[in-house]
Amino acid sequence: MENKDYIIELNNISKSFGDKVILDDVSIKVKKGEFVTILGPSGCGKTTLLRLLAGFGQADKGEIKINGKDYTDIPPHLRPVNTVFQRYALFPHLDVYENIAFGLKLQKVPAPEIDKCVRKVLKMVSMTDYEDRDVESLSGGQQQRVAIARAIANQPKVLLLDEPLAALDLKMRKDMQIELKEMHKKLGITFIYVTHDQEEALTLSDTIIVMNEGKIQQIGTPTDIYNEPQNSFVADFIGESNILNGTMIKDKLVEFAGHEFECIDEGFGENAPVDVVVRPEDIYIVRNLESAQFTATVKSCTFKGVHYEMFVETDKGYELMIQDYNAFAPDQEVGLIIRPADIQVMHKERTCNTFEGEVVDATHVKFLWETFETLPLEGFEHGEKVKVQVDFSKIDLIDHVEDGMLEGDVHFIIYKGDHYHLTILTDDGDHIWVDTTDIWDKGDLVGINIAPADIKISKCNEHND
Amino acid sequence: MKKFFAQCYIWFLLVLLYAPIVFIGIFSFTESKVLGNWTGFSTKLYSNLFTGNMQGTGSLMSAIENTIIIALIAASVATLLGTVAAIGIHNMRGRGKQAISFLNNIPILNPDIITGVSLFLLFVFLHVSQGYVTVVLAHITLCTPYVVLNVLPRLTQMNPNIYEAALDLGATPFTALKKVLLPMLKPGMISGFILAFTMSLDDFAITFFTRGTVGLDTLSTYIYTDARKGGLTPELRPLITLMFVGVLVLLIVINIRAMRNAKNSQR
Numbered sequence: 001m002e003n004k005d006y007i008i009e010l011n012n013i014s015k016s017f018g019d020k021v022i023l024d025d026v027s028i029k030v031k032k033g034e035f036v037t038i039l040g041p042s043g044c045g046k047t048t049l050l051r052l053l054a055g056f057g058q059a060d061k062g063e064i065k066i067n068g069k070d071y072t073d074i075p076p077h078l079r080p081v082n083t084v085f086q087r088y089a090l091f092p093h094l095d096v097y098e099n100i101a102f103g104l105k106l107q108k109v110p111a112p113e114i115d116k117c118v119r120k121v122l123k124m125v126s127m128t129d130y131e132d133r134d135v136e137s138l139s140g141g142q143q144q145r146v147a148i149a150r151a152i153a154n155q156p157k158v159l160l161l162d163e164p165l166a167a168l169d170l171k172m173r174k175d176m177q178i179e180l181k182e183m184h185k186k187l188g189i190t191f192i193y194v195t196h197d198q199e200e201a202l203t204l205s206d207t208i209i210v211m212n213e214g215k216i217q218q219i220g221t222p223t224d225i226y227n228e229p230q231n232s233f234v235a236d237f238i239g240e241s242n243i244l245n246g247t248m249i250k251d252k253l254v255e256f257a258g259h260e261f262e263c264i265d266e267g268f269g270e271n272a273p274v275d276v277v278v279r280p281e282d283i284y285i286v287r288n289l290e291s292a293q294f295t296a297t298v299k300s301c302t303f304k305g306v307h308y309e310m311f312v313e314t315d316k317g318y319e320l321m322i323q324d325y326n327a328f329a330p331d332q333e334v335g336l337i338i339r340p341a342d343i344q345v346m347h348k349e350r351t352c353n354t355f356e357g358e359v360v361d362a363t364h365v366k367f368l369w370e371t372f373e374t375l376p377l378e379g380f381e382h383g384e385k386v387k388v389q390v391d392f393s394k395i396d397l398i399d400h401v402e403d404g405m406l407e408g409d410v411h412f413i414i415y416k417g418d419h420y421h422l423t424i425l426t427d428d429g430d431h432i433w434v435d436t437t438d439i440w441d442k443g444d445l446v447g448i449n450i451a452p453a454d455i456k457i458s459k460c461n462e463h464n465d
Numbered sequence: 466m467k468k469f470f471a472q473c474y475i476w477f478l479l480v481l482l483y484a485p486i487v488f489i490g491i492f493s494f495t496e497s498k499v500l501g502n503w504t505g506f507s508t509k510l511y512s513n514l515f516t517g518n519m520q521g522t523g524s525l526m527s528a529i530e531n532t533i534i535i536a537l538i539a540a541s542v543a544t545l546l547g548t549v550a551a552i553g554i555h556n557m558r559g560r561g562k563q564a565i566s567f568l569n570n571i572p573i574l575n576p577d578i579i580t581g582v583s584l585f586l587l588f589v590f591l592h593v594s595q596g597y598v599t600v601v602l603a604h605i606t607l608c609t610p611y612v613v614l615n616v617l618p619r620l621t622q623m624n625p626n627i628y629e630a631a632l633d634l635g636a637t638p639f640t641a642l643k644k645v646l647l648p649m650l651k652p653g654m655i656s657g658f659i660l661a662f663t664m665s666l667d668d669f670a671i672t673f674f675t676r677g678t679v680g681l682d683t684l685s686t687y688i689y690t691d692a693r694k695g696g697l698t699p700e701l702r703p704l705i706t707l708m709f710v711g712v713l714v715l716l717i718v719i720n721i722r723a724m725r726n727a728k729n730s731q732r
Contacts, residue, residue, distance in 0.1 A: 054629075054633055055632075056629055056632075075632070075638075076629070076632040076633055077633070077634075077635050077636055077637055077638075077641075081633075082633055082634065083629075083630070083633045085626040085629070085630060086626075087624055087626060088624075089624055089626035089627045089629070089630040090627075090630075091627060091630070091631070091645055091649075092627075092649065093648045093649055102631070102634050102636075102644075103634035103635050106634065106636055106640065107635060150630075150634070151633075151634075154634060
């Protein structure tokens with residue numbers, strides 16, 4: 001199927017290096033002239049995706065279309081895209097002019113035209129009169145401008161930018177962001193921009209693609225991504241947020257932090273467990289306790305320039321972050337109000353740990369490559385495949401790794417107001433999700449134990465979640 | 466005091482190391498037929514060497530010519546092979562890369578005599594008639610690892626995106642190699658070439674075992690034969706002195722280049 005509206009179509013791209021899955025069934029469509037940012041933490045596969053687009057490396061599976069044409073197996077030099085690399089990658093043996101003219105000379109463009117084009121792109125990146133300079137004598141920012149000039153001199157249909165501003169200092173980065181945005185408008189070509197900086201992504205993009213662990217988490221405009229994150233990873237990664245466990249009581253009514261709130265979300269069903277996100281600037285903090293939806297005590301207050309950042313403990317013991325132009329002193333009793341439209345309700349990806357297991361004998365079951373003791377099992381045959389479920393809060397994490405049944409490290413942490421929700425990556429590469437009030441750091445090695453009474457076994461075909 | 470002894474020690478070592486060559490250098494400026502007999506200062510041996518006014522001139526001149534031509538061919542071919550090999554090794558991953566780098570170092574550490582004998586046996590086994598061609602082949606074998614050793618560090622220092630940038634801008638892999646990779650590797654290739662050239666120049670053992678019986682002489686084998694005939698031809702003294710100075714100059718050039726490269730990469 002050919003669709004002329006899309007300049008880039010990535011269909012079901014997968015890529016692994018050895019055992020490690022870098023990209024897992026990624027599909028993206030990009031419209032002509034869009035500024036698209038691929039955003040994610042380091043190691044999420046965003047650079048690999050960009051390299052596949054440029055033609056450096058082959059996808060294990062999937063299809064890459066540029067301008068409606070299949071480019072999956074076409075080498076990089078025949079692709080109508082150009083790349084701005086993170087560490088500039090200028091040719092050190094050539095001067096600025098020759099660096100920029102490199103691609104044009106290969107295309108056998110006549111010399112006067114090359115001259116004109118080089119001068120034009122140099123002007124575009126505010127580097128006029130730098131033609132004869134040795135690239136190694138330029139500062140980092142200047143080198144990056146030359147790298148951008150070199151890429152756009154070739155007049156690509158798509159410009160790929162791999163964290164181009166990561167090596168620059170903050171002030172320079174902000175200036176370059178504005179220039180890039182203007183350049184995008186002037187050139188009218190498609191930009192695909194890779195970054196781990198969420199602020200940069202929000203500033204620059206028409207569309208943001210949030211990635212984590214080789215999968216796309218959400219695709220949307222900056223406002224969509226910020227105001228309506230689809231899962232707790234996106235909410236946590238983009239901006240500051242309060243993420244809490246909640247229950248959707250019925251349409252337009254949600255319970256969290258021990259209170260019921262009106263909201264605008266529908267279609268979650270009744271009494272459905274959900275994740276709730278409230279941005280810290282969307283919680284109204286007032287002195288008048290009567291007019292408030294609920295009350296809290298201010299724990300700390302820090303001046304952040306434009307606003308104050310406060311942590312409060314609510315009447316039901318939840319910690320919330322609030323940003324407000326007014327300061328409230330610690331220990332002060334305050335009222336809090338959250339408007340229905342500012343409550344973002346998200347489906348929970350899971351409500352407990354579910355593993356595939358196998359019954360070993362009357363009191364043992366094997367899952368996650370280990371044999372666990374359980375309460376006496378009835379009605380199960382030995383060797384029978386079963387579904388094993390363990391609540392998030394019923395998994396014990398211990399410091400002494402060797403005392404645990406399993407070993408793993410803390411992979412991801414989300415604070416949920418009154419507890420931490422951890423993702424543990426076991427040594428065997430399995431994920432276990434844990435609710436705990438103990439403080440762990442990302443990367444901590446932990447031992448994992450599960451008490452016999454907390455292991456729930458059910459027949460494989462039953463659905464009880 | 467401690468410093469004084471340390472200084473004495475280093476000078477003592479240097480004298481021990483360089484006495485023989487200095488000795489020959491000094492006695493190249495006298496006409497005496499017997500080495501060690503000073504019969505007054507003269508540059509006659511030097512002029513004999515260049516005017517050819519001496520016994521066995523023809524064979525000495527052809528030996529010098531052979532030496533230089535063989536060294537040039539061997540160093541050129543080795544530079545080509547070594548550079549390609551270095552690029553290949555650089556792009557390998559994991560254990561294979563380590564293994565090949567290790568294998569590359571063995572010929573450098575292996576005694577020349579063993580390389581010479583084994584090449585000799587190989588040529589006999591393959592029924593290759595030995596002569597000029599086998600000597601050149603043997604010298605290429607000798608020289609290539611040194612080129613690899615000089616080019617590989619340039620590749621490791623290079624930003625891997627640079628080659629990709631060339632492809633990205635529309636260069637075919639071959640054009641990218643020619644216009645970007647090779648110019649960047651040039652300093653390493655030149656150092657490698659010079660080192661290979663000097664290695665070939667002073668080789669004796671390998672040449673001796675692979676030159677066969679066609680009467681091919683390089684300088685080292687000529688001097689060996691000459692010395693065995695009964696005493697060195699006096700004109701060899703200035704020749705040895707000149708060669709020493711020549712190699713010394715080349716080594717200094719290599720070192721200056723290495724220092725300059727180190728400074729550039731620091732910047």
